[in-house]
Amino acid sequence: MDFINRHAKKTIERMANSYPAVLVTGARQTGKTTLLQKSIESKNIQYLTFDDPMEEASAKSDPKSFLEFHPYPYMFDEIQYIPDLFRYLKIQIDKNRHNGMYFLTGSQQFKLMETASESLSGRIGIVELYPLSAREIRGEEFSENFIPSKDFILSRNSNFTQNDFSVEKTWKAIFTGGYPEVVKGNVLPKDFYANYLKTYIERDIKKLIQVADEMQFLQFISVVASRTSQLLNYSDISKDCGISEVTAKKWISLLVSSGLVYLLQPYSTNIEKRVVKTPKLYFMDTGLAAFLTRWTNPDVMRTGAMAGAFFETYVVSEIIKSFANNGEEAPIYFYRDKDKYEIDLLIEQNNTLYPIKIKKTASPTSDDAKNFFITNRIKNVNIGQCCVICNCSQVLNIKNKDISALAIPVEFI
Template identity: 35%
Template sequence: MIGRNIRKTLMELSSQMPVIALVGPRQAGKTTLAKLTFREHAYVSLENLENRNFAHSDPLQFLERHRNSSGIIIDEFQHVPTLISYIQNHVEKQSVKGQFILIASENFLHSSSITQGLSGHMALVTLLPLCISELDKEGLLPNSIEEAVFKGSYPHLYSEFVSPTIFYPNYILTYVERDVRHMSNISDPATFKLFVQLCAGRIGQVLNTTTLAQDCGISIPTAKSWLKLLEDSYVIFQLPAYKSSFGKRAVKSPKIYFYDTGVACSLLGIENPSQAATHYLFGALAESYVISDFIKYHYNRARTPQIYFWKDNHGHEMDCIIVQSTRVCALDIKAGKTISEQYTKGLNYWKALTRENPTTSFVVYMGSEYMPTTAGTILGWKSIDRITTPPSEY
């Protein structure tokens, strides 16, 4: 198994809470991680129809039959969310740390019955596909950004050496035909798939729900509900605009990105790294790859990412703003591989506007050099851990 940075966090939380909810997209490695971390726990999957029916019909007996002295891992928990009240009753009577590990391919935070039912008893951990540092440690990180963007970050592609052109079309088809129908009653899967493709065509752009709905031939409320569905199942994320006192004329709508650029490339019909490099959306795809890695960094530490973008009505922009406890980091992301004197233009504007310390401003480009400047630091995409990780942890 490829080593996962989140495992340490998972172990720490399980020593403090009786219930751990491990959520994230399908094929991100949740089941493998849970089985490896909690080797002594019993395991049962609700993907199995017999198990699912048993859990529905007799939840108390289901828990008694499958749970051992160490605890239980319940996979695909979203299929029988009513189990939560029985788990709640159990932990209120007998609170054993790390006893219940609940795995789901949906975001628990959007279910009030679950979050309220286990309030104070449950820690939520989000596992996304592999991050840059995980791939780098295993010697699996692609050499070029084009290959990284095209291949994406799902573990199966690296552990089993499956081709992206085989993996992603099947992944998308399974998602549309199985997960979406479970999560929402969508009567027209073909239109929904078109909607997802249209979202891929808007990657890195400020979201305009009205035009997205019009282009897909659906209502605005339907477009909003489908966007939420894509977010809840970890296909896309909306990057909110940074609110500040200096940005009175700043853009306020969010941008749209994909958690995994391999999914986006497949939806865009990109068939190889060379095609990705020359695609008109390559810059936005590279942005998505970098920004999603910062989200992974925070989720791997069970932190809520405070990540934004900033853009004013005159075209000045910071592609990514990361708010941490002691500082605010501003990033300009460039798709080029050769450092240009124009790279610091945006940082200089940002410094003049905000009077922020240049040590918290960065240009991330697709090369490999590391260059401090008076406006900020220029560094390659493979080294972005330097931005979020304290120097003592390099």
């Protein structure tokens, strides 16, 4: 399989026409370099990677002269190794500002994002690239943000007139994950993820923090993976790993800034006092989470104790990707109150909240819509179409008392 068309390509091209610099960031091995090279291949722009220790040393020793010998337009790969370069990029941009001067990639790190935002404020467009989305893997051109309005659902329904949905395909996608090398079949998932973790710990984690015991950090990330789609509980994680809560918080922050983990915030208003304030934790790639939690094949995973958690993680990550590929943060939340009534997702758009329940079932019932009544407690916003995202093969109407909802196939995301 050759290059898989990435929906973020249009976003990069749009930002290159709006900003002097474009940064593509994200976790390792998501395809940042390949995507950026494809986006600028017609522009005859020179390329350099700071994976080369000689280039890294040259840029670090004298960044001002380095840029003078590498005049724009230029693509710099793995720029997280040279954070001081951003201030000199600013100087070059301000000397003769025009769009499309510099194209950058960097593995997602807090320091990288902070430095880029501070040094190049108003001068840089940032695209966060996650592993391949299900849309991209299927070869779809459709790239709109997932907003489950009736118009969106009708549009998606017409696109899937020849429904080729199957529960087996969905669980294979969940088990495999979205990293390009795995999707292309160039390497077995277990081999890829084993090497991925080794590289991540040795090249990223060791540079950011002092990890005395690599096996302890691997245990930590495995424990975190086993809690995907759950409320974040630092105390439980620290006890299971034999580390302090302070260390657990620091390491969770690293997973988030590395792009491996996403913290979904609870939705609350000043009026509502009964909602839970703790975020929920999601792995951004179900394949990596499956490897860490030692599931050996999709069929075993599908019937296992974590099946619901993996299906929910898959849905949430796919929705996040739909926004990220358009250069936007996903306006998503969850809702849970002290009585344990919960709505898995709330998507906010134009003062309207779209409530979503996520169920791995292929046969949704009225019981799956029972919690939507609590949307009446949320004030000062409109409530949009209630949806149940599940493994059904067509759009279905379901109703619980006076609450109507639509069950929609997971492929619509």
